[in-house]
Amino acid sequence: MPTTSSRMLTLLSLLQSRRDWPGGVLAERLDVSTRTVRRDVDRLRELGYRIATVKGPDGGYRLDAGADLPPLLFDDDQAVALTVALQVATTAGAGIGDDALRALGTLRQVMPARLRHRIDALTVDAVRPPGSSDDADPAVLVAVGAAVRAREVLRFGYGADAERRRAEPHHVATWRGRWYLVAFDLDRDDWRTFRVDRIAPRTPNGPRFTPRVLPGGDVATYLTGVFRGSADGVGWPCTGEVVVGLPLAEVLPYVGDGVAVALDDGHTRLTVGSWSWAGVVAAVLRYDAEIEVVGPDALREAFARVGERCGRAGRGTPGRSIGT
Known part of the structure; x- marks a missing residue:
């Protein structure tokens, strides 16, 4: 039979796993009498856990939230998940970075050695995107x-x-x-x-x-x-289709949320969207390869405009809005 301490930890774990527990079911799970369950519940209450008695034909117990934070119990997978979440929270933009690091230190300190080794091997480098330095209070x-x-x-x-x-x-x-x-x-x-x-x-x-x-x-x-600036809330405002003179393997690393389909060993059909037609052109030009525009006509016109601008830039001839 398990010791009183280990039995109480098992009881606490059960109470945390669902809202209500009939006393008879708890007794069966713990392999003890309902009277022993009542005594263990009283001990947990003395430790600060708010355990309510549920009235009814079967009777039972419920773990309620309290005014103070009592000792918590996590299984191994929960502890690892919490550790990862705390590491990521340092860059969540919610102004809680220092608190998350302190909580992570506290959690690691009380972990058994087997878990501490797993967590030390699971170091997450959470990096905030550029331009996202404004924390919310x-x-x-x-x-x-x-x-x-x-x-x-x-x-x-x-x-x-x-x-x-x-x-x-x-x-x-x-x-x-x-x-x-x-x-x-x-x-x-x-x-x-x-x-x-x-x-x-x-x-x-x-x-x-x-x-x-x-x-x-x-x-x-x-x-x-x-x-995305999309009116329908789903797609990009501008979506075009081209054939890029590159094999699929060279297109895929940069396709983002576009769609790439191999046509043959040296050509890929690419569908890409952006907030403007010039943005679609820019997304395609990154491949530095021959391009055939499939459609629509607005994309062909955008390629022509961008091509004229690029030509002027290459000749060192600024556009009228810049040179005047």
């Missing part, structure tokens, strides 16, 4: 997240001039190292995306609202469309 993130959860209109100042805004907050999301609020702007009667590091919440929040249907159906699709 954790207190603002909490305030905005609370408004999202409560479905209450958020009143806030926005930007350097603290422009007064009112919006129905729907989602808090990250995109390339920055935090954004996806909300329906009540003053502009349209969806907007706000950078959280530029938000200054005003209290109290406004009235509750009924959530609207987000364009695109979900926040990932919506944000992809916003940052």
